[in-house]
Amino acid sequence: MGELDRSARILVAGSGGLVGSAVVRALRGAGFTDVVGARSAQVDLRDASAAREFVAGVDPVAVVDAAARVGGIAANAARPVEFLHDNLRIQANLLDAAAGAGAGRFLFLGSSCIYPKFAEQPIREDSLLTGPLEATNDAYAVAKIAGIMGVQSYRREYGLPWVSAMPTNLYGPGDNFDLESSHVLPALMRKFHEATVRGDARVTVWGTGTPRREFLHVDDLAAACVHLLDVYDDPSPINVGTGEDVTIAELAALVARTVGFTGEIVYDTSRPDGTPRKVLDVSRITATGWKPRIGLAEGLASTYRWYLDNYVSGEGATA
Numbered sequence: 001m002g003e004l005d006r007s008a009r010i011l012v013a014g015s016g017g018l019v020g021s022a023v024v025r026a027l028r029g030a031g032f033t034d035v036v037g038a039r040s041a042q043v044d045l046r047d048a049s050a051a052r053e054f055v056a057g058v059d060p061v062a063v064v065d066a067a068a069r070v071g072g073i074a075a076n077a078a079r080p081v082e083f084l085h086d087n088l089r090i091q092a093n094l095l096d097a098a099a100g101a102g103a104g105r106f107l108f109l110g111s112s113c114i115y116p117k118f119a120e121q122p123i124r125e126d127s128l129l130t131g132p133l134e135a136t137n138d139a140y141a142v143a144k145i146a147g148i149m150g151v152q153s154y155r156r157e158y159g160l161p162w163v164s165a166m167p168t169n170l171y172g173p174g175d176n177f178d179l180e181s182s183h184v185l186p187a188l189m190r191k192f193h194e195a196t197v198r199g200d201a202r203v204t205v206w207g208t209g210t211p212r213r214e215f216l217h218v219d220d221l222a223a224a225c226v227h228l229l230d231v232y233d234d235p236s237p238i239n240v241g242t243g244e245d246v247t248i249a250e251l252a253a254l255v256a257r258t259v260g261f262t263g264e265i266v267y268d269t270s271r272p273d274g275t276p277r278k279v280l281d282v283s284r285i286t287a288t289g290w291k292p293r294i295g296l297a298e299g300l301a302s303t304y305r306w307y308l309d310n311y312v313s314g315e316g317a318t319a
């Protein structure tokens with residue numbers, strides 16, 4: 001796979017989101033001079049003709065698909081219809097529109113929840129479709145598995161060098177800090193921050209605190225995306241993570257320390273734990289020459305600064 005021409009037009013679908021905005025930053029930082037974003041407010045990719053018209057107008061050489069309906073454990077459990085249908089539509093429309101526009105490269109982004117609930121840990125790419133999924137996000141996972149199949153089908157039928165990458169749990173600037181729909185890390189950051197400001201004695205963390213999760217800073221993922229566009233050409237999805245995990249209780253303690261919360265942490269076991277452990281085997285991507293650079297403590301500190309600057313005083317608080 002030859003390195004992509006830095007003047008080639010790259011379309012980043014979902015450029016208003018956590019991942020898409022980071023991918024735009026990383027592409028520009030890597031010297032790409034013609035990066036075009038697509039935000040949900042600009043084009044509704046769930047609409048096939050709108051997607052086709054938009055992508056044909058951009059006429060990209062490569063497409064990064066970071067457009068998706070995403071959310072944490074509660075949002076996935078509450079709204080499986082939207083997580084299934086919106087994601088199936090967005091990705092099918094985008095794949096179809098990219099093929100129609102003659103895009104030579106396509107990078108589809110999935111999620112580590114595509115792997116079986118009881119997959120051997122760390123999770124290798126070849127464990128895909130070897131067992132039942134975690135029930136709290138199976139609708140989202142099935143949609144993302146269909147996206148991987150979409151990429152593989154375009155490869156097989158049209159001979160296109162399109163690829164899929166599966167990031168682990170992500171966090172960073174631009175994250176969703178809504179307490180019901182977000183993932184654990186931004187939720188805990190906001191809970192600890194607000195408890196500290198109010199002087200609360202305790203903060204409630206969902207579940208038992210024992211599930212293990214791996215956290216990757218979104219700027220590390222974005223750097224991996226740029227790297228994969230240059231070097232990766234294989235039908236198998238490729239994992240993107242750190243290969244290291246922590247318990248939710250350990251994460252809570254780290255976030256409390258970052259924020260300066262010194263009160264008590266209590267667990268609400270009426271909330272679901274989800275899958276017991278989710279840590280990716282990253283040996284394939286490591287072998288291609290990429291590795292993460294931002295450690296969890298450092299990433300938490302910079303994300304907290306972003307939260308204070310952009311969310312607490314900014315429009316995010318009312319969005």
Ligand code: GDP
Binds near residue numbers: 113182205273275
């Ligand atoms: P998952 O990785 O798909 O399970 O998604 P989440 O990031 O939403 O949740 C990860 C784990 O963190 C689960 O065991 C949750 O129960 C736990 N957790 C603890 N407190 C919270 C919280 O305030 N919000 C969320 N979303 N998860 C929490």
